[in-house]
Amino acid sequence: MLAHLASPRTGGLLALAAVIALLPLVLRNSYFYDVAVLVGLNAIVCIGLNLLIGYAGQISLGHAGFFGLGAYGSAILASRYGWPPLAALLATTFAVALLAFIVGRPILRLRGHYLAMATLGLGVIIFMVISTEDKFTGGPDGISVVPFRIGGFVLQGERIWYWVVGALLLVAVWLALNLIESPTGRALRALHSSEVGAEVVGINAAEHKLMVFVISAVFASVAGSLGAHYSGFVTPAKVAFLHSIELVTMVVFGGLASTFGAVVGAAVLTTLPQLLATFEDYEMMVFGAVMIGTMIFLPRGVVPSLARLFRSHRSADADNKANKA
Amino acid sequence: MKSTLAKNSFKRGFAAAAAAFALISGPALAQEPIKIGAFLSVTGPASFLGDPEQKTLELYVDKINAAGGVLGRKLKLVSYDSAGDAEKARTFAKRLIDQDKVDVIVGGSTTGETMAVIPLVEAAQIPFISLAGAVVITEPVKKWVFKTPQSDRMACEKIFVDMQSRKLSKIALISGNGAFDKSMRAQCMDVAKNYGIQIVADETYGAGDTDMTAQLTKIKNTAGVQAVLNAGFGAGPAIVTKNYRQVGITLPFYQSHGVASKEYIKLSGGAAEGVRLPAGALLVADGLPANDPQRAVLVAYKHEYESHYKSDVATFGGHAWDGLMLAVDAIKKAGGTDKAKVRDAIEATHGFVGIDGVFNMSPTDHMGLNLSAFRMLEIKGGDWTLVK
Incomplete structure (x- = not known):
């Protein structure tokens, strides 16, 4: 029973659920809720991206493109053409999944730097299309988005969004953890350590890579759609290359191949600029120092490094006890 | 804010004690400061x-x-520094409203950034003075939203008025693909017919084109x-200006207010000679006639800014001066910081002499x-001169 709780699938999920449930006790006003919602949305993207980067070992520098397609797809369908937001979200998600499926096949044949270049190019193309096609997207000035509604119920206000995004985050974590523990997840990890080795034992590398690419694009697209409805406005900044880098940074900062690491990375890197805003001119310097410091002292990312530290302490304690006995 | 309320009721209830309290703590401490919130693209x-x-x-x-x-x-x-990101601007606006109050x-x-924040300020009912240019900010009018810079539509109109006076009616438009360029191009297309201007050519270039x-x-x-109009800012218009001479076009050449900085003249070398553009009066502050209503304000701002920061004054800083002073003026008139009263006072602004022009706000005009507010300038001898 205890062992079952200690496994990340149940123990970790319960801990995350507890954090989400208890957090409102310290969220004093809607500004805090707003930051929490942004953390949640970023975390959902990062969980998907972490499946791709952390587990399957494939880099993507174009995920802001999928995020942006989700945001703009929902914005255009719901705001310009008056689609019900839920239908717009589902249609957009499907279209993004299809796009990822089509471009993923040739792109994922590439490796290392070439893969990075190709995904970067994909992101840049999406960015250019969105900022140029101003008839649909509003161009560089952006587009406003109607609130999310299901039937007669309008999803508005930070507090309601907090619970919605919180619930979705739990679902995203649960999906990711299950995927990793499944045969597919083991195949992905095998792929990460050696593609040739994996193929030798009968894993279809191309198919697995493509699948996880599509899944991560879907995570980003859904978060993008919801983010657009939540903030009521999207600009191409959300699609820009810099945002892709931010997402990858969150994943690496939190810890590769750790779903909770992705959540922690998103949380830290979303709230840190808010905390540092009071430093004014020194904001960027402090931010840089925190990043460098973490990478030097916790090189595997926050969560895996701390977990390792904790484990080695515990095993040392156990050794001590054994010696005394 | 709770502590302020408590302090107030305390003062009301125990007048004598309050007087003593005020004596001890001094007037500055007894009064809460007036909080001016700002989110700007500083980086x-x-x-x-x-x-x-x-x-x-x-x-x-x-x-x-x-x-x-x-x-x-x-x-x-x-x-707060919103770094040009609408999402950040929105979060910081929320912080200003809910956290910093x-x-x-x-x-x-x-x-x-402005458009992303408008739904928030409308919901929170707080006066908001934007420093951005596009006409969509105040048209249609939003109850709590004002803006100080001249709009791109006015720039088009100013240029077309000047073209009319020079009997130019068939023009070519060349613009970049940035936000500013696109908005201005659309506005110019929109108002051209009101001035009998026909746009016979419409060319565009990319942001990084050389x-x-x-x-x-x-x-x-x-x-x-008969004339060429270039809408854009940054390096683009300077390159267009250089190429304009290289290709050997001798037609009158107009630029937008987007190039109203010395950098443009420097970047385009001698090619900018004779180019006309609409711009705020700040660029020619010292050259304005003594009876110009804005002269005193402009000269004071220019000299204070330049002596304090040891760098050239920029029109954009003028937008912020206007925003701050309009807010201060309204707070004075409202006799406090009651948000509805301050809003009404901003809307009632009349004959306020600012950097961007003389403001006359009304319920149907939140730019005023x-x-x-625009002066037609011509570049002569590497400097701005006022077109008479």
């Missing part, structure tokens, strides 16, 4: 807007406080073109400027 791609805006706000909040504040209360500036918001260097001779050659070969 990032639009930092050329946000940086002078931020400096202007800091400089003048200090100056006002040194002179005793407003209504006996000090001003407190709460400013500011009395009025001045900011939004770009149109995108040569526009192809587009200009096409314009040169278009029959009947007319075409006199």
